Amino acid sequence: MRQVEEHSIPEGSLLHQFAKRPGCHADAFVAHVGFIPSLSEYIVAMFDSPVFRIERALLALAAFKPSFAKDVAALALAENDQLACWKTVQRTQQELLMKVEKGRVRTWLMVEPAQGGASKLWFGSAIVPKPAQTGKAGGIGFVFRTLMGFHKLYSRVLLRAAIRGLKQD
Template structure:
């Protein structure tokens, strides 16, 4: 399996706008693959992977927002701007930036073509800081800080799962 690495935020990406703001947590993970999927293929591979299906089921129970394979396909084809608790904020030919409704989490995917028919697959997140209280600076908060190790491990697992799904197509 290709190695997934934590990396800096790509210059000019949709995620970069958060990296430049104080108090935000932003991370990005990248894997080099020997093929170049479309963003649509990548969205389906990510959000319909076995790993993410578990998350979709948990979100359906917790947030009462069930999402099925058809919803993933509609998001991938840009026929819908929603998936479970996420809403599309920005989308380009190579990137998708979503936010959790009424939440502080942003999720980002990008396909970056490379030489020789290869590409870099990116997956990242941003956590918007809590509003500052009188006399205190805003930050991402105790819960997000506490779960950061799990978040980073889970991000790697999700990206690997998407690559596994894409390899079946390419």
């Protein structure tokens, strides 16, 4: 199995703006693979992986936001800018940044070509701070801090699942 490592957020990436923002939490995970998938292929591999299908099913029940493989395909082809409770914020040829509607969570994917026909596959998240209350600084909050260990483990599992779903030519 490919090794997934937590890594600093690449400067200039769509996620980097959150790494610099006070009170924000932002993290990134990377895996090196011996091929270069398109961003569309990576989107499908991530959001239609067996692991993420479980998350999509839970969101359909809990948030009444069902999504299906056809919705993942439409997002991958930029025919739609939404998937379940996420909405596209920015997209380039190599990156996708989404946000949870009415939420503070951001999700980011990037394919970074490397030497020799290889690439780095990036997966990251950001949690923007709660609005500051009178006399208190905004932060990510108790719930997010408490779930951080699970979040980091789950991020690694998702990236590994996406890699398994990518077809090498």
